[in-house]
Amino acid sequence: MTKIKDATIPTIPVQARLSRWFGRNLIRIYAFFGFTYLFIPVAYTFAFSFNDSGKSNLIWKGFTLKNWQNPCGAPEICTALGNSIKIGLLATIFSTILGTMIAFAIGRYAFKGRSTSNLLIFLPMATPEIVLGASLLSLFLVFQINPGFWPTVIAHVVFCVSFVVVTVKARIASLDPRLEQAAMDLYANEFQTFRRVTLPLVAPGIAAAALLAFSLSFDDFIITNFNSGTLTTFPKFVYVSAARGIPAQANVIGSAMFFLALAIVIAGQLISKKTKVSK
Amino acid sequence: MSSILSKVKLPYLLLLPGFLFLFTFFILPIVNLAQTSTQTPIAGGDTGEYEQTFRFANYIDAFVENREQFARSFIFAICATLLALAIAYPLAYAIAFKSGRFKNILLVLIIAPFFTSFLLRTVAWKQILGEEGFVVPPLRTLGIIGESTTLTSTSFAVVLGMTYNFLPFMTLPLYASLERIDPRTMEASGDLYANGITTFRRVTLPLSMPGVVAGTLLTFIPAAGDYVNAAILGNPNTKMLGNVIESRYFRIVDYPTAAALSFTLMAAILILVTLYIRKAGTEELV
Structure with missing residues (x-):
């Protein structure tokens, strides 16, 4: 065994070869640990969705599928999920429309006030969520609007619009x-050019922006907490039940969302690859 | 068609609905918040009833009373940002230059954890780092941490949680700017006898600065205003400014102090960000 090795690479000792392999792959090893760090809690959440836990999902008690068979088993959880999905869809639609229009104006035209517009788009992203949430709630209170469903949708559109603008604008800038x-x-x-050439080319950017807007809205807690009043959303449900133990059904829903989103993204990639090939 | 006129007007027409919306639900609330911040309680009024007295001392009171949480917010946010940069830069570098055909999949994997609610993942960290998790018992057995040391309810856990939650915000802009670098610039540097470290320091890093700036901002700003990580992973002594604002608002109904603190936080962030952008010397932000 050693003889064969010696014959093929006679001059470099094993140690040096190992350290050279490390040197060359250091960054890959590092990236591997980075991804592990990212996915530890995801894996944990997934694993504990199979926990036969009873009320609080703290300690592993045994494998069961019943949480997956009955994801609405915990009180209020599916109402909260439904609210989150409704708010997310509405916020996505509004912010994608408004944001795409702004992105076209800023990305396509030179006009007076363009840099001010850029600043106005940047500011909501530079404002901490808690300030956005608190200031909106104050405004609603002044106008005697009770926090609830629509105030939450409005609040979500406020912080989603800027992200939509940035995403779509990047796509517009990369067009030939x-x-x-x-x-x-x-x-x-002009109209035909826009509808038959520009829009189809920008469409992937708009789709990415919409997906981003939905995931930002769906996962938002801080702004929602300020503006939703007694309405429960999924993140609010998790936060409130964190004190007394989160039911395993929350893990089921979190994991299901993860796989669903992954499937959507991969399907999107496959479709865009296919259209590229057919072109 | 009066096409010249419509060409002048078109961008404004496109901007109108969005900016009307942002004006009503972003600018107006901020102005209103500024107004709230100088109010004082109505004498003999109920809790939560305030009148405008332009008492700017509210700011000083709020700051002095909460300077500890204020300092903590910024220290934690800076630590989390630096840690995230240290983790994300090699990650983004590996995806941009070393991943070959797996590039798209790896990019999706960076964003993927987003879709499991960040609260669920933060609570997962609490349990992983908790007494019955899989981290503490082995470390105890090995004697790395003492019998009485815990990992949850510490500053360490809060910073770790923030680093974790904002990592994709750091990685994506870094990747975007690294990916734009022409690999030939690095090869050229190597041809001119620069070693790996010099090439990185003199070529790759300067070219990726827009990504570093964007990533650190996208991490630092939400981190400085965060209170969820401190609430779940911390203890009463690791409270951040966000926790104070939240409790002033909801539990004590002290709107003026909450507003003054919000404003101070926002102003401090804007000043820091401006100084930072000046120093880093990049104009193109978004």
């Missing part, structure tokens, strides 16, 4: 202007 010029050369009018 010659494609639109070509369409115009072929006698397409």
Whole structure:
């Protein structure tokens, strides 16, 4: 055994080879640990969704599928989930429409006030969530609007819009202007060019922005906590029940969301690959 | 069609609905918050009833009373930002240059934990680091931590939780700016006899600065205003400014102090961010 090794690579001792392998792959090893750090709590949440735990899901008591068979088993949990999905969808629709329009204006046109517009888009992202939440609640209180469903939707649109603008704007900036010029050369009018060339090219950016908006809205706690009043959302449910033990059904829903989102993203990638190939 | 006129107007028409919305639900609330911050309780009024007296001393009172939490917010946020940078930079570098055909999958994996509610993941950390988790008992057996030392309810746990929760915000902009670097610039540096460290220091790092700036801001700003990690992973002595604002608002209904603290936090963040951007010398932020 050693003889063969000696014959093939005679001059470099094992130790040196090991350290060279480490040197070359150091960054990969590091990245591996980085991903492990990212996924430890996800794996933990998934594992404990199978825990036969009773009320508080703190200690491993045995494997069961019953949490997955009955995800609404914990009181209020599916109401909270339903609210989160409704709020998330509405916030996504509004913020994607408003944000995409702003992104086109800023990304496509030179006009007076462009840098002020950029600043106005940046500010909500530079404002801590707690300040956004508290200031909106104060405003609602002044106008005697009770916190609840619609105030929460509005609050979510406020912080989602900027992220939509940034995402769509990046996509617009990466477009080749010659494609639109070509369409115009072929006698397409402005509207046709926009609908048949520009919009399809920007669409993946808009889709990514919408997905981002939904995940930001769905997962938001701080702003929601300020503006939702007695309405429960999924993150609020988790936060409130954290004190007395979170039911395993919450882990089921968290894990299901994870796999669902992963499936959507992978499907999206496959579709975009397919369309690229067919083109 | 009066196309010149419509060309001038079109961007404004596109901006109008969004900016009307942002004006009503972002600018107006902030102005209103500023107004609230100088109010005082109505003499003989109920709790939660305030009148405008332009008492700017509210700011001084609020700051002096909570300077400890204020300092802690910034120290924790800076620690979490630096830690996240140290973890995310090699991660982003590996994805950008060393991942080959797995690039897209790895990128998705960076964002994927987002979809399991961040609260669930934070609570998971609490249990992982807790007495019955899989970290403390082995460390005890090995004698690395003492019998009475705990990992949860500590500053360490709060910073770890914040680092964890904001890591994707750091990784994605870093990746975006690293990915834009032409690998030939690094090869050229190597051809000119720079070793790996010099190439990194003189070529890669400067070229990735926009990503470093964007990533540290996207991590630092939410971290400084966070209170969830401190609430779940900390103890009463690790309270941050966010915890104070939250309890002033909901438990004590002391709106003026909450507003003054919010404003101080926002101002401090904006000043720090401006100084930082000046120093880092990047204009293109978003």
